[in-house]
Amino acid sequence: MSCYNCSEPRVHCSPGQLFLQPLWDRLRTWEALIQSPFFSVIFSITTYVGFCLPFVLLDCLCPWVPALRRYKIHPNFSPSAGQLLPCLGQTLYQHVVFVFPVTLLHWACSPALLPLDAPELLQLVGHIVMCLLLFDTEFFVWHLLHHRVPWLYRTFHKVHHQNPSSFALATQYMSVWELFSLGFFDMVNVQLLGCHPLTVLTFHVINIWLSVEDHSGYDFPWSTHRLVPFGWYGGVTHHDLHHTQFTCNFAPYFTHWDKILGTLRPAPV
Numbered sequence: 525m526s527c528y529n530c531s532e533p534r535v536h537c538s539p540g541q542l543f544l545q546p547l548w549d550r551l552r553t554w555e556a557l558i559q560s561p562f563f564s565v566i567f568s569i570t571t572y573v574g575f576c577l578p579f580v581l582l583d584c585l586c587p588w589v590p591a592l593r594r595y596k597i598h599p600n601f602s603p604s605a606g607q608l609l610p611c612l613g614q615t616l617y618q619h620v621v622f623v624f625p626v627t628l629l630h631w632a633c634s635p636a637l638l639p640l641d642a643p644e645l646l647q648l649v650g651h652i653v654m655c656l657l658l659f660d661t662e663f664f665v666w667h668l669l670h671h672r673v674p675w676l677y678r679t680f681h682k683v684h685h686q687n688p689s690s691f692a693l694a695t696q697y698m699s700v701w702e703l704f705s706l707g708f709f710d711m712v713n714v715q716l717l718g719c720h721p722l723t724v725l726t727f728h729v730i731n732i733w734l735s736v737e738d739h740s741g742y743d744f745p746w747s748t749h750r751l752v753p754f755g756w757y758g759g760v761t762h763h764d765l766h767h768t769q770f771t772c773n774f775a776p777y778f779t780h781w782d783k784i785l786g787t788l789r790p791a792p793v
């Protein structure tokens with residue numbers, strides 16, 4: 525039986541827990557930071573900008589390093605400063621003005637409690653896969669609805685389509701409603717599944733990475749859709765097609781929902 529959440533000394537930890545325990549013990553030394561009301565927003569912004577910066581750098585290098593262009597989905601496109609700065613500015617503005625007050629309210633109502641014990645490795649992996657599948661399903665429904673109902677598209681989703689050739693910093697260029705919807709889907713599944721805080725942090729990091737990769741405009745040999753077998757994962761090439769054609773590939777990550785509903789369009793080889 526797992527000793528997850530117990531406050532007694534660890535005597536029955538499984539090998540799966542022991543594997544993650546050193547990492548969790550290390551993270552718990554920053555308990556004060558993790559439990560502070562600013563942690564969620566700082567974590568979210570720094571992870572997002574940290575994942576975007578390498579792609580921004582590649583975009584700056586692209587005109588001078590032709591070899592990089594073979595990995596670009598649109599080889600002749602590089603975002604200008606006039607496109608990058610408004611995206612970054614809007615992300616910072618929305619996080620400070622809208623996201624921070626909500627996370628502050630959540631912190632005041634339910635302060636984060638960090639258990640002594642790490643989660644089971646298999647449980648962490650299983651929860652992350654389930655969270656990704658649930659997030660993919662929820663956003664697929666939201667996304668399809670916001671394309672099929674013209675008022676919803678015009679009012680809430682159109683802003684995300686202002687950059688037909690997407691780039692990393694355009695990932696979170698969206699209306700406040702879309703940002704909150706994504707944040708809600710991101711949070712609700714970990715609550716429903718009762719995920720360990722380490723699982724929650726890991727899922728957030730993976731989710732932010734996958735969303736940035738989806739918009740990066742780069743199709744590398746190590747891109748996630750090339751690592752997942754049987755075409756189960758659409759990734760950057762599929763989402764780029766959604767940005768250029770509007771009528772297909774509504775799921776952000778996986779391909780099964782678009783396959784079932786006939787909205788899947790394979791990316792050109």
Ligand SMILES: [Zn+2]
Pocket residue numbers: 667671681685766
């Ligand atoms: Zn869309």
Ligand SMILES: [Zn+2]
Pocket residue numbers: 684739763767
């Ligand atoms: Zn997008």
